[in-house]
Amino acid sequence: MKALNFNKNTLRLVASLWALAAVSSPLIATEDFLSEEELYENDVVEIVRVNDPFESINRVTFKFNDFLYRNLVEPIADGYTAVTPDPVEAGATNFFYNLRYPVRLVGNLLQGRLQGAWVETGRFAINTTVGVVGIFTPADSVEGFEPIPSEDVRQVLGAWGIGEGPYLVLPLLGPSNLRELGGYLGDRAVNPFSQPFTVLDEWEWRTGYSASSFVVGSPTLIGRYQQMKGSAIDPYSALKNAYIQYRRAAVEK
Amino acid sequence: MKYFSAIFLLFLTLAGQSALGTEQPVDRLNATVDAALNVLYADSCGHLTAEQKQAKVRSVLEERYDLSILIRRSMGRNWKLLKVEEQGRVSDLIKQLIVKAYVEGLNGKARPVVSYGEVIQVSEKRLEVPSTIVLGDKTFNLLYRLGRLKSGWQIYDIVAEDISVVSNYRQQFDDHFRKANGAQLIEKLEQLLNQEGLNEGIKL
Numbered sequence: 001m002k003a004l005n006f007n008k009n010t011l012r013l014v015a016s017l018w019a020l021a022a023v024s025s026p027l028i029a030t031e032d033f034l035s036e037e038e039l040y041e042n043d044v045v046e047i048v049r050v051n052d053p054f055e056s057i058n059r060v061t062f063k064f065n066d067f068l069y070r071n072l073v074e075p076i077a078d079g080y081t082a083v084t085p086d087p088v089e090a091g092a093t094n095f096f097y098n099l100r101y102p103v104r105l106v107g108n109l110l111q112g113r114l115q116g117a118w119v120e121t122g123r124f125a126i127n128t129t130v131g132v133v134g135i136f137t138p139a140d141s142v143e144g145f146e147p148i149p150s151e152d153v154r155q156v157l158g159a160w161g162i163g164e165g166p167y168l169v170l171p172l173l174g175p176s177n178l179r180e181l182g183g184y185l186g187d188r189a190v191n192p193f194s195q196p197f198t199v200l201d202e203w204e205w206r207t208g209y210s211a212s213s214f215v216v217g218s219p220t221l222i223g224r225y226q227q228m229k230g231s232a233i234d235p236y237s238a239l240k241n242a243y244i245q246y247r248r249a250a251v252e253k
Numbered sequence: 254m255k256y257f258s259a260i261f262l263l264f265l266t267l268a269g270q271s272a273l274g275t276e277q278p279v280d281r282l283n284a285t286v287d288a289a290l291n292v293l294y295a296d297s298c299g300h301l302t303a304e305q306k307q308a309k310v311r312s313v314l315e316e317r318y319d320l321s322i323l324i325r326r327s328m329g330r331n332w333k334l335l336k337v338e339e340q341g342r343v344s345d346l347i348k349q350l351i352v353k354a355y356v357e358g359l360n361g362k363a364r365p366v367v368s369y370g371e372v373i374q375v376s377e378k379r380l381e382v383p384s385t386i387v388l389g390d391k392t393f394n395l396l397y398r399l400g401r402l403k404s405g406w407q408i409y410d411i412v413a414e415d416i417s418v419v420s421n422y423r424q425q426f427d428d429h430f431r432k433a434n435g436a437q438l439i440e441k442l443e444q445l446l447n448q449e450g451l452n453e454g455i456k457l
Contacts, residue, residue, distance in 0.1 A: 032377055032378060032401060033378065033401055033402055033403050034378045034379070034400040034401060034402055034409075038378075038400075039322065039325075039326060039400065039402075039409060040325055040326060040329070040332070043326075043329075045398065045410060045417070047329070047417075047419070047420050047423050048417065048420040048424070049424070049427075050424065086390075230354065230358075231350060231354040231445070232425065233422070233425045233426070233429065233438070233441055233442065233445065234425040234428055234429055234441075236428075237424045237425040237427075237428040237429075238421055238424070238425055240424065241416075241420060241421045241424035241425070242416045242421055245415060245416045245417060245420060245421070246414070246415055246416055249415035250415075
């Protein structure tokens, strides 16, 4: 192989090009990089902050709930998952989700999402009939009736531009805010299986529905709670911020 | 001919340098996540203790990404409330915490399947990489926010299921520093690290 043998002019040219590249690249690059100020002072993306004027009361309720979750909900969730085979657990979750169809329908309609209302209605019809009262979800594989993000009255109030109000921790129910509390009551009002406008006349049926629904939902609830609490420096603050971020994202979707 | 050879040589060198500096962000992310998962799941790492795995995962992450960026952004203005020696200690403890949570979170679980969506170019200096993680029968959405720094594309936030990790920790640090100081934060972090079963159900 013949070795490359450059003369002085060639070397000068190469040196000049190197010098040009070396001088020009930092000048161009500085403007293309995020500065420390942008990263640490100005926040390149919005940092979510929560209005929490009742923090001292909320923290007490949080401790109360934490006690209940660890000593009541967690054993229930553990017991339920231990005795229930996975397919049965999935079927029970699907069943209760299907029963809450009126909430999702109203959530879509009040936001003018007719397509969403149509899909939810179709899914309810298919899953209730072919899916044996909603235990299975055959609608997942029917074109045009695949799962869509769940809507409810809480999201409706957000979509209507109603302010969040102060952050609240409710006994048993956990994180919320004034708007979410109103939405929660709205969700209950349109759900035919919960008070105040329930189709279940007998208290035994109402209690049975509420208790079963709670037990079936407990593994998910406790799982999410542990996830947030696990590596948190301040579990109260972590849960507060996570809840508000999650709900704001649900309203925006 | 010699001119052409010289220019070609120079071009190759510059192109090579440029390629190194602008490694595709998704490839880099994918390689890092894959390497970190290998520490937990590859047979060659099976003999490592939990502590050794944590150390190895940390070195894999730090080889490619500057975790201090995430930490300083999480701290926000509170960073300046710390003494210089506290800054170093807090940074180190949080890095340990991140890695411990990751290793313990996946302990005993099947290897997650990670896939990446199309890169969202937010601006010249910022982009977002959506990813999906399938862990058992559950699917999680994770969004990496990357910024172009002199050291390359660096992660400045991670959004897990619509929850920004930086915002979440910023809230915790803000609430902490309203009533307490750096020394107390270090104490809390040390307690958290010594706690067993830090986060058995953590999301990636």
